[in-house]
Amino acid sequence: MERRDYLLHQIQEMGAFLARLILRLKKKEHQPAAAIQKVSSELEDELDLVLKDLLFLEDEAFVELLQEKLISLENMEQFASLLEQLGDVALVDETFLRQQLYYHKAIVLLDFAEQESQSFSMERQDRIASLRLKLKG
Template sequence: MEQRDYLMRQIEQLGQVLAKALAGLLNLKQVPDASLSIDEIRQIYGEELDITLDLVLVTPKEEIISVLMSRVKFIDHHLDTMAELLSETAELYDISDETGTAKDLRKKALYIYEYLQETSGTYSIDQAMKITQLKQLL
């Protein structure tokens, strides 16, 4: 029982870290200097998520879920937030005119959302809307 409580606390902490990273990213979108924002986002990924943005960028979309689940111990609940984080990161790359990187990040976010739609036992309207939006941007 004690081990289960420990795991639940770890899962809750990871959720809080993801929420903090996403909040930090959303605040960065208001910073006019996009290069400064990208440097800060690299720091958020490294410090808050314990995964480097460079690793996310070089990982093929087909492997992104396994990397996140093995390296960071993400669960489906966290993958949704990570997909949103990738999508928001893509917007910052768009601002800095790095459209190729932005497109790659959106493809990875889309891949995660589609994975969640396929593996989840319930239908999420929110995820379906995000999938549609990402497909339009690609």
């Protein structure tokens, strides 16, 4: 019972951390380079994840690493939201390729969540479709 409570607490803490990062990105859209740098720094400090390295991992290795670090499908979906936000602000100070990598990795996580989830989610399907449109655009 204690192990389950600890695991639930870890999942909740991770979700709160990711939510703070997403909120920080939304608030600092007028300073995207600083926001991206701050998010990257916090990911490295809190999760020992280097954002630039994550983007260039093979999709399978990317998912495996995030499964280990994020623990739950809900947190993986939140991380996909974070990647989408990073992609939305990336063009200001980063390349088009970097933006596309953020969107692609977000799709990879959402596709994984869709396959692993016990329930169908229209919201998840809409997010995947929206990201695919962003990739084409």
